[in-house]
Amino acid sequence: MSVSTSASFEYLERLPGVTFRRLYQQPSTALAIFRRMLPHLAKTFVMALLYMTRPLPLTDLDSWVQPNSKRERDQALSLLSRLHIVTITAPSRDDPQTVTLTSNFGSSLRLALTGGGEHQSFGVPSHNALANMDAAFLDDYARDQWEGILHYVVSSVAENRGHGGDGPTASVKHLLEVGKLVTKGKFTGGGITQAGFSFLLQEVNAQVWTMLLLWIENAEQMGLDSVEVLSFLFMLGSLELGRAYSTSTLSESQRQMLTYLVDFGLVYVPSTGTTQFYPTRLATTLTSDATALRSVSAGFDAALTAASGAKGFIIIETNYRLYAYTSSPLQIAVLALFTRLGTRYPNMVSGRITRDSVARAISHGITSDQIISYLGTHAHPQLVKVASASGNPVLPPTVVDQIRLWQIENERMKATPGFLFRDFDNLKEYEACVRYADEIGVLTWKSDAKRMFFVTRHEQLRDYIKSRKGK
């Protein structure tokens, strides 16, 4: 799962069940969450359950899955129930455990697949469209807007500040500050925060999500309903690039939201007709997943090549030398955060990753994982091609390991929020719980001697322990 997925996904997981129920009333939301948030096996489960009339006994599901994929099965089911997509009946002595789709999600997803209903959640096209609204124009527009924001973030730390662009609007600046991506008083230098660095190092899609989530949190304070906001975003993801859509069916808060999206470059609103809007590629790819972005849509690449230097321009060798085929000041500034750049050519910069440069980046709050994932996502196609041909990792393992080691030099601890379980009655119970926690993928640490273990979340485990007690 990419960074972006987990970011938006963690946010969603925090939402209460009621919110989910309301969210799932929109077929577009159900479709987007299905497509974007779920691992492959979970999708398979959902589809199998979708047209099933009766609840499926859990034992039947078990017999469908390979015995050695139990772990994947448990993780998929655990995630599905956390997202309130399926309900699993509590174990009892009389009835076997069964699993069903929650009714809202099921009916919405069925509607999304078959069409019909009056939900209008896939956007109402506007018919008096401007003729000259082609994809290229929208891409340019989106790129300008987004680059403006990135420049603003970068220039708060990089040396070469003051280059072109009029920068983002005040509201965006405010948002960046509220979200602690940059701190105020940037003119005194070094205003970028750790969150800002990780923001910069993400891929575009993840950046967009980060911004949007910031905005949503912010919007809740402004009194907007997060459900409406979210379903509007999910609707945007299902729209088609280069088509005009009508604003007439939008709710008040959604219309309000539109102005912010214009600032982000997700939506273009022509100055003449205010009753229609055009989603840009940043918006239409909101619900695409990482591999989809990497692979098929060549147009997406073209649109974002300059916006983030997106598709592969970095070649890194085993001797820590780095060559980046880019002339974008933004990219170079980002690279300079963790590399020692040596020479610059018209279309390329070269440098190397050193202990000092990485240490400096870490002192800024960048983590090794961020650097590595940045290098990975921006690896030159040639690098990717060679790697996939030979079955090797994209980045040289020596470099990856070394970057991590450089970080570990200083950081020997990693904090994980979670819950500690201890004081078990007997070893058997302890072991059963540990095994279950491991299977559903929440176990972080355990000590067999002390009979205690640590998990990232406890809801299911609680149920499990209860069910054991019940027996």
Place this chain on the structure above:
Amino acid sequence: MGSSGALTYEDKALRKAVKAIFRHHIHYSPSPFFGHLDTEQDKEPETEDSIKTEDSPETEDSSETDLGAEQILENKKPLETVGQLKKMSDSDGEYVADNGSDDDLAAHQVSSRHGTRSTGPVRGPAGSATRGGDTNAGTSRRRAKWEDIQRSWDNVIEGADGSINTAVENLREATKRKRLLRDTTPLQRGIIRHLILVLDLSFAMVEKDMRPTRYLLTMQYATEFVTEYFEQNPISQLGIIGMRDGIAIRISDMSGNPTEHIEKLKKLRDQEPKGNPSLQNALEMSRAALFNAPSHGTREVLIIFGALLSSDPGDIHETIASLITDRIRVSVVGLAARIFICDELCKKTNAGDAGNYHVAMDDRNFRDLVMAMCTPPVTRTKKQSESSLLMMGFPSRTSGAGKAPSFCACHSKLTRGGYLCSRCESKVCSLPAECPACGLTLILSTHLARSYHHLFPLKNWVEVPWSQANRSKACFACLSPFPEIPSGALNGTHTDVDIKASSESGRYACEVCGNHFCVDCDVMAHETVHNCPGCQSDTRGQAEIEQDHATNGDVMVIG
């Protein structure tokens, strides 16, 4: 290629050779029903170029029918090809002098029957090295290999103008010729082989005298061997065993599925070779694996042996003796030097003929030696029956789920699934096999069907000039659009209709159905699918076409 004396034989010998080729080919080319194919060569001349462009790294199964020549040249050591050719020809008593144009003719006569495009180059000239080996080693010369050194530059003869063009040309001819000669052997696809491939995984394989290492190279060639083996021997079985740490390890079980073997080999690639090899252990394990092989098939062991020692738990001669009793033949490809025990092993298990023991000179030679083992071995039984009609059963497989396990007729083991003999319904575990009860040969029909595309080759597609390009906008098969017709291309001079490497309009047309295809689909149709997407997709009006053109990939036996 000291050819000055031979030139006098030229015409007679050549005719003879060509005749010989046809005589053999008649066996498996469906000529009476495909009469038009014979004449096709006239209107469709082929040049070196056209062959060259069709070369691709893609592997192709059809080694027997395959005549693309270019790649061989790269794969062969030049000195060898020349030397071997000479010997081989001499022993046959039909020495053929090299003469470029005439040889070309011979090449094309055969090739046009099979469709060169459909049968692109194989991975190397399988089979060729065997013959070379026979003549070299089989006569048990006294001189060691290193005494008899040949240098490639000794063979190069400068032409009158001082260039070596003619020499290069000759080499090319030689390789082509070699292919042809191999082609003349009767097709032996029906043969059922059981072969165990024994790989040396000992410390000796770490050596880097073959790049990148002996080990990696062996893995690569073994993978290619597996593919090639099953292409050439569709109803045969293969198993792989490794020697490491003084023991024999089972890499893959006897089976007829190349993918399984290749996956196992792939996993092996990550491991390091270490420890001593043990020939005896490996041979004993092979013997055990071949124990159940039915009597009508061959039992063979191919050892790729890098080490110069064998650390055995007992007397290897006893093992050799039991190998002989079990009718197992062993072939060895050495990577280092000749070893007495290997020589002994091959000799004893091959009826006194050490022709199956080779030591690779370099990586190319290594590959050739390994690939040569794809060719079915000679049968030494007296009953060299003629081509005959065999009765065979195509049993169904039952998984037997939910039923009580029952004894199989072949091993008396309790099993659930199995194949039921189509005549007497007794259960056997695996195919191909002979029904233990009624003696019917049982095989999987899919195994037979694997080679049918050789019988009904797909005709070559022709290039489409711009003048006819307006008939189509996109490839018929994959719907990818064709380039637009440039203005002026139509009224321009008609480019000469000579065969060109590629079509100017990017379109290729099937002559039977007249549909246009892109080059990818062309390659795909001829190398992989062996069906014409157009002909198979539309039967309207096919009736009369079929009568004129015979068929394109479909069966047409009864008129």
Place this chain on the structure above:
Amino acid sequence: MNAVDGSDHYEVVTGGASPSLLVLVLDTNPHAWALLSQTLPLSKAIANLLVFINAHLAFNNANQVAIVASHSHRAAWLYPRTPSTSDDVEMSDGSRNVDNANKYRPFALIEEAILTSLRELISTTTEADVGSTTTTQMAGALTLALSYINKATMSYSGVSTESKAPPTSLETTDKPTGLQSRILVVSVSGDLAHQYIPIMNTTFAAQRLQIPIDILKLAGDTVFLQQASDATKGIYMQLRNLQGLLQYLMMAFLPDQVARKHLIAPTQEVVDFRAACFCHRKVVDIGFVCSICLSIFCSPPEGAICLTCSTHLALGEYGGKPAVVPRKKKKKKRINGGVETGSARGTPAPGE
């Protein structure tokens, strides 16, 4: 954090589900559908299939779909549509349903295209076409599907058409990345014996390219399609209850290769490995095989001459073992070298 290891990170970078391409081969044989009209009319089956296609597309943004119709007299593309050769205008009435705000637009576009081409296909079918044959052009449809997959795989992996032939399939086993292609055949027709060789050719091609061929049999029984799915590790299913078509599709045929690794696929109780003879195109379970060219005949051919390679075949002694054709050159040398050094009958079998 203790596990510093390049490989586990690699998983994170390029992991995730790779897109899959589903090529649906729809058997539109009018005869067979006419028989089914009571239980499962074509229109209802199409509706179910459209939901299935949408579900496939919903899995992943990059998922692709292509549909071939295997009609009674020809195989034709339903989606993507064949560009017309003449320059007439692209049909413009397709936007009726497409602008519906209640439907995800990509779904609507595909449905529209499929229905239009299906209508076209049916309207261009003349009575003569229907009358002339009762089977379906399955081999052609499979060939088209394979060609399309081949092309899509190439363009996905970014290999330019000139530089390189398609990667040898056997080398690229279980690679996590790359387009995952599969073929689903919805078959209603019965016997395909006259297409035995072309179908087997496509089967082996699919095997080489590692494309599973799934078979969903609504009616009839086809030996060769069963063999095709068995050889390519696809799923073969004969529907007993036609009403449950959608649930079968969703449960058994929707998971792609990645998901199937975790699932237990429905298995075939009995795989029928019979072959079709070359002479009368009968499906036989005991046949006579020419030892030279491996042609199969249902009875010994006339005059004992192989109809395919015209070799004179020795008759009699049926059940004889496959014999090796003598090789001239070596025979001389070898035969006197020793006849079968070993024991006559090999090692004794355990039963003896």
